[in-house]
Amino acid sequence: MSKVSVSISNDFCPQTLFLYGTYKEDGTPNFGLFCWFSYIWDSELGVMACIGGEKLTKDRIHATGVFSANLVTEAILSLADYFGNTDGYGADKMDIPVETRKGAVLDVPILDASPLAFELEVAQSIPLHDGEVFLCKIRNVLANEELADDTKTIEERLQVIAPVRTTCRTYFSWDGKAMGKWGEPMRKVRSLDNE
Known part of the structure; x- marks a missing residue:
């Protein structure tokens, strides 16, 4: 197959989505949607997370040095899209029904509806021109019991x-079907909120 040069982007390189959880100064949970997330090795498994631009999530990570990373699934995509497309500095962002709990090890909010969450402590940050990379220690992983069920295959679990994965500004289901462009699934959250 022949190759052609295309614009520089990460299109067609699907990425896993996470909701980063922090607490605002008043103790209210705040979640933001991010996909620049991967793993590192430094004597133990760790996480690298990049946040571009000015965001409340980044401000709160600077203030506390900790955050959670909650896996986004098909069941919570509308909520995740809402969190990713609603300004964190807005006073009413979290005025929606969402169940959270505190982390088991760190003082971070965990989204109950997410089946897997990392409790992360920043070990080092690397400021960039318009972003920042956080190198983190994984202090705990919380998973739904069904993920620890070794009687089921990894595929079944x-x-x-x-x-959910994303590429080309579009969300994709586990089986590869398009689930909407960024900003579309959140309409379900707002329509429920207005009822």
Whole structure:
């Protein structure tokens, strides 16, 4: 197959989505949607997370040095899209029904509806021109019990939770079907909020 040069982007390189959880100064949970997330090795498994631009999530990570990373699945995509497309500095962002709990090890909000969450402590940050990379220690991983069920195959367990991926500004289901452009799934959250 022949190759052609295309614009510089990460199109057609699907990425897993996470909701980063922090607490505002008043103790209210705040979540933001991010996909620049991967793993590092530094004597133990760690996480690298990049946040571009000015965001409340980044401000709160600077203030506390900790955050959670909650896996986004098909079941919570509308909520995740809402969190990713609603300004964190807005006073009413979290005025929606959402169940959270505190982390088991760190003082971070965990989204109950997410089947897997990392509790992360920043070990080092690397400021960039318009972004920042956080190198983090994984202090705890909280998972739904069904993910620890070794009687089921990994494939079966992944199919149950159905993680969402994104590329080309579009969300994709676990089986590769388009689930909407960025900003579309959140309409369900706002329509429920207005009822």
